[in-house]
Amino acid sequence: MKITIKKIAEEAGVSVTTVSNVINNKAHRVSDDKRELIESIIKKYNYSPNMNARALVQSSSRLIGLLYFSQTPRLDFTDPFVAEVLEGIERITKPNGFFTLVHKVTSQKDIEMIQKNWRFDGFIAVGFSQPLFEEVNKSIHVPIIFVDTHLDEKIYSRLEVYPNRYFLNTDDSHAALMATEYLIANGHKDIAFLSYGFDIHQTSVVQQRYLGYLDALKKAKLSVKNDLAYTHNDFEDMLTDKDHYSAVLVTADYLAIRFLYFLKKHQAYSAEKLSLIGFDDIKYAEFTDPPLTTVKLDQLRKGMMAMQMLVDIIDHKKEVAQLTNLSGKLKIRETVKKIK
Secondary structure, eight states, rough: OOOOHHHHHHHTTSOOHHHHHTTTTTEEEEEEHHHHHHHHHHHHHHHOOHHHHHHSSSOOEEEEEEEOOOSSOOOOTTHHHHHHHHHHHHHHHHGGGOEEEEEEEEHHHHHHHHHHOOOSSSEEEEEEEEEEEEEEHHOOOOOOOESSSSOOHHTTTTTTTTTTTTEEEHHHHHHHHHHHHHHHHHTOOEEEEEEOOOOOSOOOHHHHHHHHHHHHHHHTTOOGGGGEEEETTTTHHHHTGGGGGGGGEEEEEHHHHHHHHHHHHHHHOTTTTOOEEEEEEOOGGGGSSSSSEEEEEEHHHHHHHHHHHHHHHTTSSOOSSSEEEOOOOOEOSSSSOOOO
């Protein structure tokens, strides 16, 4: 026998709405004894609601699309940044009766495809480029929380014309400025910049960190050396050039740890001769050898904040600030040494 929400309601002697409130974690509207009875019946039949069918009947699907922008063929769930944001989202999703569908996107076509198959109450979009933001803004009408999505300032100055669009960013330029100034304060003048590939002319997280790095050098009246800007594909070049710099600002802890491992593998690392600063403060940063100095961005908290914003918008009809900028915090450990 197929168990439906209607059959559960009949067995419990309550309305379908009452059962729905229990399923959707709105049990504050239901007496404790009725809630316990309904939950026992749901458990007895191992009932699971059909999300798509329910979405057709109700105005809400309780489904949130988590969209990661990536130019790589696959989304790397082993990347601590990805995992920590996702964990933060999940901490808020489940207690509030929502479900998430995680999808890597490289273009508008990816989003069109998932919208054909699923109905969403909202989206969280991570690391979107400005061109993709502009495309998505036209095709998605439910609320979207854009995380780590840096856009042209003229958009932020006119957010009132972008309803249902919310931005949760770190002030990445200032965070990089702060980290670079810490290296300079410790006597470093030749500071390399290591990142994943980026376009200096397109606003992004890495571009903002690069601009902050440049600002710190200029403020200290240090020369900007373009040949000290490297990407994740340049480890061999960095090994060859290692005498040309005494410190490296690395735009992700994961990348910093990979570079540290590479140097050790080639017996080319000396904590006294090379200083490193990363970004994120991932869970493993304090356990590297030596423990990594980094800029704590608290991606777990960022994921929680993004999902809580959607809960407030969808369930509680609250007004939420369209732009939230978070500050980074320098976590001083052992990979930066003072030089004379």
